Amino acid sequence: MRHILVLQWQGSSETDFEALIAMEDALERSLSESAIVDGHDFGSGQMNIFIETDEPARTFAEVRAVLSQEPRWFDVRAAHREATGEMYTVLWPVGQTEFRVK
Amino acid sequence: MHEKYIALDIRRTRCAQAGRSAGYVFRYRCIPPETTFRPDRPPVGGTTYDPYGNRTAHTGTSDTAIGYSGNWADASTGLVYLRARDYDPATGQFLTVDPALNLTHQPYAYTGNNPLLATDPLGLWTIDNGLDWLAGSMLHGPGANITSFIVGFGDAASFGASQLARNAWSPGSDCTVAKDGFYFAGQVTGTVASTVAYGGGAASAAGRVSSAGKLFDAGEAITGAERGVAGTAKAAGRAAEAGEGGVGTFLYQKLGSEGEHLKYGITKNPATRYTAAEMNGGELNILASGAKTDMLALERSLHEWLPIGPEEGQSFYILKQIVNGLRPPPY
Numbered sequence: 001m002r003h004i005l006v007l008q009w010q011g012s013s014e015t016d017f018e019a020l021i022a023m024e025d026a027l028e029r030s031l032s033e034s035a036i037v038d039g040h041d042f043g044s045g046q047m048n049i050f051i052e053t054d055e056p057a058r059t060f061a062e063v064r065a066v067l068s069q070e071p072r073w074f075d076v077r078a079a080h081r082e083a084t085g086e087m088y089t090v091l092w093p094v095g096q097t098e099f100r101v102k
Numbered sequence: 103m104h105e106k107y108i109a110l111d112i113r114r115t116r117c118a119q120a121g122r123s124a125g126y127v128f129r130y131r132c133i134p135p136e137t138t139f140r141p142d143r144p145p146v147g148g149t150t151y152d153p154y155g156n157r158t159a160h161t162g163t164s165d166t167a168i169g170y171s172g173n174w175a176d177a178s179t180g181l182v183y184l185r186a187r188d189y190d191p192a193t194g195q196f197l198t199v200d201p202a203l204n205l206t207h208q209p210y211a212y213t214g215n216n217p218l219l220a221t222d223p224l225g226l227w228t229i230d231n232g233l234d235w236l237a238g239s240m241l242h243g244p245g246a247n248i249t250s251f252i253v254g255f256g257d258a259a260s261f262g263a264s265q266l267a268r269n270a271w272s273p274g275s276d277c278t279v280a281k282d283g284f285y286f287a288g289q290v291t292g293t294v295a296s297t298v299a300y301g302g303g304a305a306s307a308a309g310r311v312s313s314a315g316k317l318f319d320a321g322e323a324i325t326g327a328e329r330g331v332a333g334t335a336k337a338a339g340r341a342a343e344a345g346e347g348g349v350g351t352f353l354y355q356k357l358g359s360e361g362e363h364l365k366y367g368i369t370k371n372p373a374t375r376y377t378a379a380e381m382n383g384g385e386l387n388i389l390a391s392g393a394k395t396d397m398l399a400l401e402r403s404l405h406e407w408l409p410i411g412p413e414e415g416q417s418f419y420i421l422k423q424i425v426n427g428l429r430p431p432p433y
Contacts, residue, residue, distance in 0.1 A: 004374055014418040021398065038375070039351065039394075041367030043414040050375065083374040101380050102413065 001036060001052035001083060005059050005091075006101060008077040011047040019072050020047045027051070030066045035059040044102035056080035060091050153217040155182060155191030171221055186225035186361070201362050202226045350391035353400050356413065359383030364413035366401050368394065 011020065020040055027049065028037045038050040053059040060078055067073050079088040079099035088099040150159040155170035169175025170191060174183040182189045187196045194217070195210040203209055206227060213220040213228045220228045352372055356364040359382060369375045372386050390400055405414070406422045 012417065036370065038370050039368035041356075041365060041375075043365035043411070050369065052371065052374070081377065086377045086379055101376065 002054050003052070003056045003080045004038070004083055005035070005051040005053050005056045005063075005078065005080040006088070006099075007049040007051070007063065008079075008099070008101070009047050009072055009075060010045060011042065012045050016047060016072075017042055019070075020049065023067055023070055023072065024049050026066055026070075027063060031059065031062050035062065041101075046102055048101055052083070053080075056089075057091065151191070154194045154212070155189070155217070157191075171223055173223070184222060184225035189222075189225065196225060200226065201360065351394040351397045352391045353389045353397040353404075355387040355389055356381075356411075357385045357387055361385075363408075363411040365411045366404055366414075368397050368401060 007023075009016070009020070011017065020042060024037060024040055031037065031051070034055055035051050035053040038052050040047065040049050042048075051059060051063070060080075063078070064073075067076070076092060077090070077096070077099065078092040079090045081088045090096045090099050148161050149157060149166075149169070151170045152158050157170075165177075167174055167177070170182050170189075171184070173185070175181070176183070180190065180192060181197070182191060184196075186201050187198050189196050189212055194212050194215065196212060197210075199209045200206050208214055208228075213222050216228075222228050350370075352369050354367055354369060354372055354375070356367065356376075358364050364384065366389075367375065372388060375386065389404075390397065405419045406426055410419055
């Protein structure tokens with residue numbers, strides 16, 4: 001897999017953490033074989049799900065189909081970078097350019 | 103099973119096999135099997151130390167890499183790995199400045215130069231052997247609360263600490279076996295051994311080891327391991343055993359540039375988890391691998407028993423730690 005797709009939310013509570021795990025599990029069950037749910041981290045007021053994929057835009061579309069009914073979907077941020085790269089390309093929200101994993 | 107003890111360690115640099123990805127280095131560390139604990143074997147020896155940790159006597163025909171205060175010791179240098187820092191018994195000083203200096207105001211001194219009454223199993227704060235802190239002489243302000251916190255998790259939360267000790271130690275390792283890079287059940291069992299020497303009998307054990315210098319107290323090891331995080335570690339070990347040879351999920355600890363704990367996370371591929379900029383000079387320290395559900399359980403347990411890192415900020419774990427009988431410091 002050549003890209004890392006990162007789904008990011010604000011979060012610091014136990015409820016947030018449980019929601020993160022639930023979404024991660026849902027993605028693991030539902031994403032196609034073109035993507036691998038790599039895992040998560042949680043801290044500094046943000047939480048992230050990391051997905052390995054060769055086609056980040058297509059994978060993000062799949063993610064949206066899986067999570068769009070989740071209560072936390074409304075404030076998701078998504079960006080991808082090359083697996084060994086440094087620069088993120090923001091996929092969502094459209095028009096944003098800043099993305100940082102703390 | 104006990105022949106494979108393999109650790110991935112990105113923190114230390116002594117192991118030869120290394121990789122580079124995403125701009126930062128990660129390293130494989132191998133744990134020699136003879137250093138692991140075998141609950142089916144009785145104690146074969148013991149070592150006695152003076153109060154500062156200088157070896158004074160040894161019984162039995164075999165030796166161990168577990169040294170003073172139940173921590174990994176480097177036979178070639180005499181240094182003792184106390185997790186946050188290396189300690190030199192010959193001088194009674196740590197080699198590096200205390201990461202908790204702003205609380206302890208003791209940059210290098212071990213136990214405030216009072217090892218008869220105290221110990222410092224984490225290389226951070228002094229723990230009094232009688233379970234009272236040397237707060238008056240060692241600490242100022244909120245530091246007293248922090249020392250109490252460490253006393254509290256000395257028993258059940260030893261998994262993380264002893265695991266870190268294991269990960270950071272590699273004398274005589276054979277790095278050629280590290281390519282599959284997985285922890286196996288025996289490795290986690292080995293952690294139980296550290297539980298004995300470090301905190302098998304609650305915080306008092308730390309004092310006992312410090313003053314008496316006795317090792318291999320297997321009975322307490324098992325008792326301690328069945329509780330709290332260490333018990334969870336055993337579960338993870340079983341999962342890893344069941345999945346030997348399969349794809350693992352790694353539980354990692356993100357360390358800052360000074361080796362300080364920042365946060366935990368779970369990944370299938372540590373090499374691509376963060377960019378070099380996100381690592382900011384720090385490293386990833388692989389704590390365990392196995393089934394994802396078990397790594398998640400371990401992650402929760404570590405949060406509930408160990409100090410909360412600056413990149414975590416999950417205040418809800420403070421309440422859980424209090425429920426667990428700990429007295430966490432103010433964050």
